[in-house]
Every structure is written in structure tokens, then in C-alpha cells.
Amino acid sequence: MNLVSTMLEARRLTIWRGERRLCRDLSFSLASGSLLLLQGRNGSGKTSLLRCLAGLLPLESGTVELNGIAFRRDPARYLRCLGWLGHKDGLKTELSVHRNLAFRLRLAGLAGKAGKEDELLERAGLKGLGNRAASQLSFGQRRRLALAGLIGAAPPVWLLDEPDANLDAQGREWLQRELNSHLDAGGCAVLAGHRMEWRVCGPAPQLILGIAR
Amino acid sequence: MNLVSTMLEARRLTIWRGERRLCRDLSFSLASGSLLLLQGRNGSGKTSLLRCLAGLLPLESGTVELNGIAFRRDPARYLRCLGWLGHKDGLKTELSVHRNLAFRLRLAGLAGKAGKEDELLERAGLKGLGNRAASQLSFGQRRRLALAGLIGAAPPVWLLDEPDANLDAQGREWLQRELNSHLDAGGCAVLAGHRMEWRVCGPAPQLILGIAR
Amino acid sequence: MRLPNWLHKFASPPHFYRIAARIEPWMLWSGLAAIAVGAFGGLLLAPPDYQQGDAYRIIYFHVPAAYLAMQLYALMAIGSAIGLIWRMKLAYAIAAAAAPVGLAFTGLALATGMLWGKPMWGAYWSWGDARLTSVLVMFFLYLGYMLLHASLEERSTADRAAGILAVVGVVNLPIIKFSVEWWSSLHQGPTISRLAAPAITWDMLWPLLVMVAGSVLFSMAVTLTRARAEVLLRERSARWVRDAAEACA
Amino acid sequence: MREFLAMGGYAAFVWSCVGLSFAVFAGLMLTARRRLRSVRGRIRIRQRNAAPDEGSWELRA
Amino acid sequence: MRIGLAVLRNEFLIYFKKWIHIIVNIAFFIFSTSLFSLVAGLEQELLAEWGAGVIWVVALLSMLLAMPLLFQPDREDGTLDLMLLSAVDPAWLALAKAAANWCVFGLPLVLLSPLLGASYGLEGIALLVLPATLALGTPALILLAAVAAALTAGLRRGVGLLALLVLPLALPILLFGVRATELAADGFPAGAPLMMLGAFLLAALGLLPWAAGAALRATAN
Amino acid sequence: MRIGLAVLRNEFLIYFKKWIHIIVNIAFFIFSTSLFSLVAGLEQELLAEWGAGVIWVVALLSMLLAMPLLFQPDREDGTLDLMLLSAVDPAWLALAKAAANWCVFGLPLVLLSPLLGASYGLEGIALLVLPATLALGTPALILLAAVAAALTAGLRRGVGLLALLVLPLALPILLFGVRATELAADGFPAGAPLMMLGAFLLAALGLLPWAAGAALRATAN
Numbered sequence A, B: 001m002n003l004v005s006t007m008l009e010a011r012r013l014t015i016w017r018g019e020r021r022l023c024r025d026l027s028f029s030l031a032s033g034s035l036l037l038l039q040g041r042n043g044s045g046k047t048s049l050l051r052c053l054a055g056l057l058p059l060e061s062g063t064v065e066l067n068g069i070a071f072r073r074d075p076a077r078y079l080r081c082l083g084w085l086g087h088k089d090g091l092k093t094e095l096s097v098h099r100n101l102a103f104r105l106r107l108a109g110l111a112g113k114a115g116k117e118d119e120l121l122e123r124a125g126l127k128g129l130g131n132r133a134a135s136q137l138s139f140g141q142r143r144r145l146a147l148a149g150l151i152g153a154a155p156p157v158w159l160l161d162e163p164d165a166n167l168d169a170q171g172r173e174w175l176q177r178e179l180n181s182h183l184d185a186g187g188c189a190v191l192a193g194h195r196m197e198w199r200v201c202g203p204a205p206q207l208i209l210g211i212a213r
Numbered sequence C: 001m002r003l004p005n006w007l008h009k010f011a012s013p014p015h016f017y018r019i020a021a022r023i024e025p026w027m028l029w030s031g032l033a034a035i036a037v038g039a040f041g042g043l044l045l046a047p048p049d050y051q052q053g054d055a056y057r058i059i060y061f062h063v064p065a066a067y068l069a070m071q072l073y074a075l076m077a078i079g080s081a082i083g084l085i086w087r088m089k090l091a092y093a094i095a096a097a098a099a100p101v102g103l104a105f106t107g108l109a110l111a112t113g114m115l116w117g118k119p120m121w122g123a124y125w126s127w128g129d130a131r132l133t134s135v136l137v138m139f140f141l142y143l144g145y146m147l148l149h150a151s152l153e154e155r156s157t158a159d160r161a162a163g164i165l166a167v168v169g170v171v172n173l174p175i176i177k178f179s180v181e182w183w184s185s186l187h188q189g190p191t192i193s194r195l196a197a198p199a200i201t202w203d204m205l206w207p208l209l210v211m212v213a214g215s216v217l218f219s220m221a222v223t224l225t226r227a228r229a230e231v232l233l234r235e236r237s238a239r240w241v242r243d244a245a246e247a248c249a
Numbered sequence D: 001m002r003e004f005l006a007m008g009g010y011a012a013f014v015w016s017c018v019g020l021s022f023a024v025f026a027g028l029m030l031t032a033r034r035r036l037r038s039v040r041g042r043i044r045i046r047q048r049n050a051a052p053d054e055g056s057w058e059l060r061a
Numbered sequence E, F: 001m002r003i004g005l006a007v008l009r010n011e012f013l014i015y016f017k018k019w020i021h022i023i024v025n026i027a028f029f030i031f032s033t034s035l036f037s038l039v040a041g042l043e044q045e046l047l048a049e050w051g052a053g054v055i056w057v058v059a060l061l062s063m064l065l066a067m068p069l070l071f072q073p074d075r076e077d078g079t080l081d082l083m084l085l086s087a088v089d090p091a092w093l094a095l096a097k098a099a100a101n102w103c104v105f106g107l108p109l110v111l112l113s114p115l116l117g118a119s120y121g122l123e124g125i126a127l128l129v130l131p132a133t134l135a136l137g138t139p140a141l142i143l144l145a146a147v148a149a150a151l152t153a154g155l156r157r158g159v160g161l162l163a164l165l166v167l168p169l170a171l172p173i174l175l176f177g178v179r180a181t182e183l184a185a186d187g188f189p190a191g192a193p194l195m196m197l198g199a200f201l202l203a204a205l206g207l208l209p210w211a212a213g214a215a216l217r218a219t220a221n
């Protein structure tokens, strides 16, 4: 292992969507503690790239490795390293906020502890809303809840697609703090978005500009 | 009629959501050409207020009038004045972009003309995507499509809930231009959001701050 | 269309809440007394029927229950309709209050009817009979109203949604009422409702009338109690509610 | 008395109707009262918890 | 009105995109009706007596099957808000959606029913009366179900509640439909129950779209 | 595995969220099965011959009812992505979802079937064989539906066609289920068709969750 270990390594990625090639032979790597910002016009392929990194979208060619493991070699270990937040929050609106959070933690292999959940909710600014159905949350509150699930699961690699959508200024500050402590703790993250005001204290963020249509 | 006619008049609105009162006796009015920005923390009630203005959510008390008409007095005329864009885009992802746009225009009572649609798509930066299924658009492209429907329908009063979500910088500029020409043409608009960078050249924008939980 | 003025005054929730509190005990106790008298008269004083023997005494429980089941449905539907048309919360409150009471009486009518059917027709139930079927339909309508109301969180939404169901279900009422005349049926035709020439003797009739009157009073009282609770829930933002809630009963 | 209780051989049917009816009457009375009491309680609690001017809005020109 | 037509057209397009559901539905209909004649192994004249009942019940059930798809997707993707905010009366909206639904899920049943009836040994005039009852009855059923679907659209897994709301009210329609066919099969005039069905349909057309529209508005929030 | 259990629990919670749905479901079974006897007005001994068929058709119906609801909501609200990205094998995921679905839509039917069968005049050993066939057959049906649902959730044409190929496999299950009950009702040993049903179930349990899981991954993009 190097001193600054490479956590995410993408080699010569080529991605197609329908009849359009989104990128060709794209390579990059992320070390522990570093942040990659994906920026680009609407439809430039940020979401597609993230989905490829997560293994949700098949690559035309190229390989992605997390901590040296390719998805195909050991899906379970690969996925255990990953934390995902897409455009959609992935909440079950019929269930209570608590239940949604507990389910997220379960999916990450963590047994739910009520104390931890309450603490997470409080950090996310959702204190006291635990027993409400998620359908009765405002959209920003839903985004906060989805983020809280990710933060509670604490995976080493975060893939976030426009995490600041619907968040108010306080929410964005909270996310910034959580992101900082995640990076400080040796994680890495890929963030897609259109307003890249994220401040990073560790290694400088990389920036990829997708070429628009 | 006054010189600057009042287009939207809200009187003593009281709104409840579940067990929480969101506002009490809130009154405001919007003249032709003016813009109201709704700002507030997540869960402060921006969406709820917009839904009340549109008549989708029942008011606990108070009245809303568009061009002097209350919803109950003449729903059809009231609704013809309204343009709506919520948190959700309201697209049928199974259908093509063209079809979605045509349906929006139909809903507004406009017979779809292919020329007009193409022009709208081009303005929205979706040129050439007309025959694609909406499910194959990126999220920013979907937002653009939803906005294009609204702009094409050209209703006098716009109610927009975080219209800039998922939009890239160019998209926001486009929306700014469309908003300006809408206000110049004598319309008015209520915009909810968290980053209020909208520049207005007409009457100064009003700002409502909701106090959070 | 506007509501008449006096109705508006009565329909003011605090006014209703107070009036209801005042008349409710009277209705309750006089109703219970009448029920006691009716039951005593029906079970002990009335002579046995020459055809049915003592089994006919079920009539003293079956007919009031069946009658109230229909009346309360009508109340629920009218309340819902008024609520839908004039957006009157009190009407919704009364409708929501009537539903569980009506459901109970419908269940009672079904149960007593079935218990009567076994000795009389030799079967607890017959699917072919229009009256039985239509009463069962009403049972499900009540149930649907309550379940729908319970499963929509926002109360005003629940009121309107369930109210629409209640109004649509009104078509069932005439079917219940006239089913025995329109279709050949196992069930008794109208016997007492032809007041001009009742088909049963006075000895048998008076306890039934007393029983019906008592049940009506009783159900009104219970409905009013429930309606008071519903009004409080719907008027949460009003100042008078705080006082009413603090004034412990 | 025995004769009265026997109801001419229909005791099971008649008395279960009577029993059911009174059970329903009693149940209706009790549940109605309990409902009113619980609603009052809920509103009391809610009003204690509610901040006096939650979620007020401010208009800026 | 014209907007209603636009809604109708849109609905058709979406249904045809989801053609698998249509095929499954029709398959289910053929499948379960022929199941009886296959498996029960009854004699022909008995089959004929119950053919109408079986076909009607299956029609009702397969209609329920299609119902949750009526307003739920619109509510979730935000289209319902848009449609409610267009100037069209929500009653027209409900009617258009119900009509499209009927064309996709109801009409095939009507068209197939003579065939199925014949496989049950129905003959002569009964083979005309059966589709007639279905043609009159199923639109009324769909409208009923539309009201229930509108009421339960906010509840995600409201399928069961929907069935509970629809079935009691659907019962009379079912009874008359079966009655008419049975009368015709036995050689009696079936006019009276057919008239009743027609009356039901008219009443349903007059009332239920408004109820469904009101329900859509009521549950919007 | 443990995550599979979490999924199972979540599903249950969603289904049970409103306990009323369960009750409503049961009411639906009772209602729809008695609808047949209601409309047909059959004599007792004939009813008995129909009982198994009717109950099985309702089982098939509830399977189809469940199909669009199995993965579609998860796909639309983004939960499916999350579940696919958890370390659990998608086969477990499909199995857990199918199991929860069966407990809600299948199990009540199994438990109620002796009662319903009795109301149809089934007697003696047939009252045991009927629930046994359902207990063996309905899980297999649900698993089949799960594969079809996973495939159709992708909404692509070729994929939908695949789903259409899966569903006819339900036919033999249905036939064997009804056959077994009829044999038992007529006093013959029903072992053979029951064994067949058991074999189907084992094969389904062994194969279909993997097929469904693979379909879920394949249609993710």
C-alpha cells in the first residue's frame, strides 16, 4: 500500500448511451481523502459516469476498481465500499422516516441502533420527524434523509449525484461538514453537480468537464 | 383597472399541514410585471404555499384571486391564468419528448403546431431530441422540457417550485431570459427556491422568508 | 346557492358544540329508558306470534337496527353532500361521526337478521335475496368510508374523499328500501310501515315503536358525542377549541 | 321464568339477538365517550407543545 | 373537451407502450374462463347455464386488475397536478382516462365474449345478449372503479381498498348482466335487465365522472 | 442474507403499514370467491365441482395483481438502485420481495381456502388437499410473476416479450392444482399431482430467484 492509497481507479472508460458516446478512454484515480467534482452541461454524462462507476450501467470498455477490486471479481466486496445517492432519493414514502433510515443502515450491513438513528436525524436537521411518513416530508427534508442514510452507513467511497438539489443553505453547509469529515477520515468522494461551491481542505479537487452535445 | 394591475392577490392566508401551521393571515399581492421570490429553510412551507395558490391544497382560511377571480367562482378561468412547475417534472417517461411537449400545449388549450414545438425545443437546448423517449433524457434535460412546456403555454401567472433544480448554468440563463420576457410582457411569477440569483429589471422582487421549524 | 341563515348560525362549530353537549344527555337517557321499556314490552308483554312462536321477538331488535342502519347512512351521505357543496366542516364532522354508529347498527341488523333467518327460512344467509345482499353492500360501504377516512392522513382530504364515496353509495338506499317490492324475496315485505293499516296487532306493535324511538334517540346521542370529538379535531386552529379542550369533562 | 327464558324453543336465537344488541348499545356508548375524551387530551397536548407563532412569514420589499 | 381528447390520446399511447399488461390481461381473461370448461368437465348444458356468470365475474376481476394503473402513475410523476391545473374540468379528465382504459381492457372482453360464450355452449340470441350486457355493464364498472381509484390514488398499495370500494357497488351490475344472459339462454326476453343495465350506464355516465373528478381534486394536496 | 431479511422486513412494513390492507385483502378473497356462487346460484353438489377452479383462478388473479407492483415502485423511487448497490445478491432481493408478497397475497388465500372450499361444499380430504395445492402452487406462481415483473420493469420491447414467455408457465401449476383437488374430492388419491406441484415449487425456488435477480441487474441501466 502506498502512503496515500488509491481508492478508486478508473482506466480507459468508454461509455455509450444509446447512439451517443459520452466519453472515450477516460482514466482517473482517486486517492484516499480526495474529492472529484464532476461538472458539465445537462446531458454531458455525469450521471452516466457515476452509474458506470457503481456498476449499474455496463461499460463499453474499460475497468473500474475500488481498493483494487473490480466489480466482476467480487461484487459483494466492491459494493460494500460504495455509497450511492442518485438524482432520486430512494425513499419509501409510505414508511416512517425512522424506518427509512433504519432500512438504509441495514442495507449497508449495519444493525440499526435507535440511538444512532436519532443522532443522525438530529444532525440532518430532521429531529422530531422520526415518526412521520416520508411522504409528509418536504423535498429538501427528503434529500436530507437520504443523505443521512448515506452518512450513517459511512462507506469509504461516496458517489453523489447533485446532492445539493433541494437543500437550503444550512443543509448545504451540513453536507459540506459531513463531506469534510468523511474525507478527513480517509474516504473519497465523487460529486456531480452544477454549482461547485464545495470547499475542500485535503488534496485539491479534480474537475472533469463533460463536452456538451 | 389600475395602470399597474394586480394580477395575484392573496388575503389572510392560513395554511396548515398536518398538525403544523405554516403561516397565519399572510397577505400579499403581485402586480403585472412583478416577481415574488419565496425563500425559506427546508420545510418552511414554500411548496405548500404554492400549492395553495394553485388551489391544489385547501386553505384553512383566506382567499386567493387571480385577475380578480377566485378559484371557486370560476375554476376554468382561474386555471387558464396559471402556469405550474412543481418539484416533479410531470413528464410521461414512456412517451417521446415531442409528445410530452405537445400534451403540455394541449393542456393549455393550444393546438400543437410542429413548428412551434421545434422552436421551443431549440430554445430549451433540446434540439434533435424530439423523438427520444423522455425516460432517455438526463434529469436536467427533463427539467428543461418541463419548462419548455410552461413557456410555450405562456400563461400570465407562473408558479415555479425550484425551477433551477438540475439545470446547468446555461439552462439557468435561459430561464432568466424567458422569465424576463414573461415579466416584460405583463406576466407575473412566484418562484420558490434556495438560491435566489434571479435578476429582475422590472419592479423590485419581493422576498418572503419562512422561518423554519 | 347559499345556506339559510339560521343553519349558518347553528352550524357555527362552537355553538353546535355547546348545544350538543346540552341536549345529548337527555337524548341518551330517554333513549335508554325507551329501549328498556320496549325490550320489556317486546320480550314479556307481547303475545307470541301464531306462526313464528317466540322467534318473532327478534323483530324488536332487528327492525330498529335495520332502520337506523339506513337512517344513519342517509345522515352520513347528506352530511357529506353538504360538506362537499358548502365546505361546511360541521357537516363533515357529523358524517364522520355517523359512520361507525351506522356500521355497528348495520352489523347488528345483519346479525339479528341472520339469527332470525335460521329458524324462519332454514338458512342463515341466501345470496339470491336482494335485501340481504344490498344490506351487505351497505355494510361494505360503511366499512369503505371508514377505512378510506382512516387511511388518508390529511383530515380535510379524508373528509372530502370519503364523502364522495358516501354520496355515490346513496343509490344503494332505495335498493334496500324497495328490494322486497321489486324482486321476489324471502324477506318480509313492509308490515309496519303501512301505518294506515298495520299488519300486526297493537300489542305487538307498540313495543316495536317504543324500541325504534328509543334507538333513534340513543343513536342520535351517540352520534352527537362523536360529532363533538370530530368538530374539535377539525377546528384545531380556533380559539374556542382550546377552552373546550381545557374544560375537562 | 323458565318458560320465558326458553322462548318457545328459540332461546338460542332470541337471546343471542338480545345479547348482541345490548352489547352493541354499550359498546357504542363507551367508545363514543372514550373518543371524545381522547380527542380532548390530544388537543390539549398539541396546544401545549405548539409554539405560539410557529412558521410565521415575513414580507420584504 | 378538446383537452379531454388530448388526454385520451395520451392515454392510448401510454397503454400501447405497456402492451404487455394488455396482453396479460386478455390472456388472463381467456385463460380463466376456459379453465372452467377445461377442468370442470361439466356437461354442455350445465356449462351453458353458468357461462354468463363465469365470464362476468372474470370480466369484473380483470377490470379490477387494471385499475391501480389508472391514476397512480399520474400522481407519482406529477402529471396529475398538471392535468388538474389545466382548465379542463376534472370530470372530463376522469372520463377520458376511463374511456381509454375501457378501450384497452374492457373492449377486448366485449369482443371476445361471443367466442367464449360459444365455448361455453351458449347459443343463438344469448350470444348477442352476452356482449350487449358486457358492452353496457363494463363501462359502468370502469367508471365506478375510476371513482375508487381516484379516491385511493394517494395510497400506494391501495389495491385492496380499491377492490373493497368497487365490489359492493359493482354487484348490482353484475347481477343484472348475468340475469339478462341467462334469460336469453333460456329463451325468455331479456329486455328488462338490459334496460336496467342501460339505465345504470346512463346514470354512471352522468354522475360518476363528476364524482371521480371531485375525488381527484379532493385527494390532490 | 441478513440484508435480504431487512428487505423482507421492509416489504412487510410497507404492506402492513396500513393493517387495513390485509383485512381488505382477505375481504377481497372472500368476496370474489363468493361472487361466483352468488351469480351462478348453483346447487350444492355442482358448486363443489367448481370450488377448486374458482379459488385457483382467484389465486392466479392475485398473482397478476401483484405483478406490476412488485418492482415498479422500487424502480421509480430509486430504491431499486440502492438495493442493487447493497452487498446483497439480487437473487436474495427478489426472493425476499416475492416472499413478502406471498405472505400478503398468497398466505391468506391458503389459510382461508379450507373455509372457502367448505362453503363450496368440498368435504373431507379435499379440504386438506386444496390448501396443500395452494401452499405449493402459489409461491411458484409468485416467483414466476417476479421474473416477469423484473423483466417488464425495464419497459423495453424485447424484454417484455421474455416476460410473456414466462407467464404461460403458470398454466401447468394451475392445472395440477385444480386436478389434485378434484381427484381428492372424488375420492381418488391426489398424490401424483401434489408431487408434481412440489417438484415445480422446488425447481422454482432453485431457479427463479436467480433469474429474477439477473433480470433486475440487466434492466438497471
Ligand code: HEM
Pocket: C059, C062, C063, C066, C067, C068, C070, C109, C110, C111, C112, C113, C114, C116, C117, C118, C120, C121, C131, C132, C135, C136, C176, C177, C187, C188, C189, C190, C191, C192, C193
Ligand atoms: C341477514 C338478514 C336480514 C337483513 C339484512 C335484513 C334487513 C332488513 C332491513 C334493511 C329492513 C328494513 C327496515 C326499514 O325499512 O326500516 C328489515 C325489516 C324487516 N325485517 Fe329484515 N333482514 C334480514 C332478515 C330478516 C328475517 C329472517 C326476518 C323474518 C323472518 C326479517 C323480518 C323483517 C321484518 C318483519 C321487517 C320490518 C318490515 C317493515 O315493516 O318494514 N328480516 N330487514
Ligand SMILES: Nc1ncnc2c1ncn2[C@@H]1O[C@H](COP(=O)(O)OP(=O)(O)OP(=O)(O)O)[C@@H](O)[C@H]1O
Pocket: A135, A136, A137, A138, A139, A140, A141, A166, A168, B017, B018, B019, B022, B040, B041, B042, B043, B044, B045, B046, B047, B048, B049, C153, C154
Ligand atoms: N403531505 C403532508 N402532510 C403533512 N405535512 C406535510 C406534508 N407535506 C409536507 N409537510 C410538512 O409541511 C411543511 C412544509 O412543507 P413544504 O413542502 O411546503 O416545505 P418547503 O418549503 O417546500 O420545503 P423544501 O425547501 O424542502 O421543498 C414541512 O414541515 C413538511 O414536513
Ligand SMILES: Nc1ncnc2c1ncn2[C@@H]1O[C@H](COP(=O)(O)OP(=O)(O)OP(=O)(O)O)[C@@H](O)[C@H]1O
Pocket: A017, A018, A020, A022, A040, A041, A042, A043, A044, A045, A046, A047, A048, A049, A210, B135, B136, B137, B138, B139, B140, B141, B166, B168, F221
Ligand atoms: N436511458 C437512456 N438511454 C439513452 N440515452 C440516455 C439515457 N439516459 C440518458 N441518456 C442520454 O445520455 C446523455 C447523458 O445523460 P446523463 O444523465 O448522464 O447526463 P448528466 O450529465 O447527468 O445530465 P444532467 O446534468 O442533466 O443530470 C444525455 O444526452 C442523455 O440524453
Ligand SMILES: [Mg+2]
Pocket: A046, A047, A048, A087, A161, B138, B139, B140
Ligand atoms: Mg444527471
Ligand SMILES: [Mg+2]
Pocket: A138, A139, A140, B046, B047, B048, B087, B161
Ligand atoms: Mg418544496
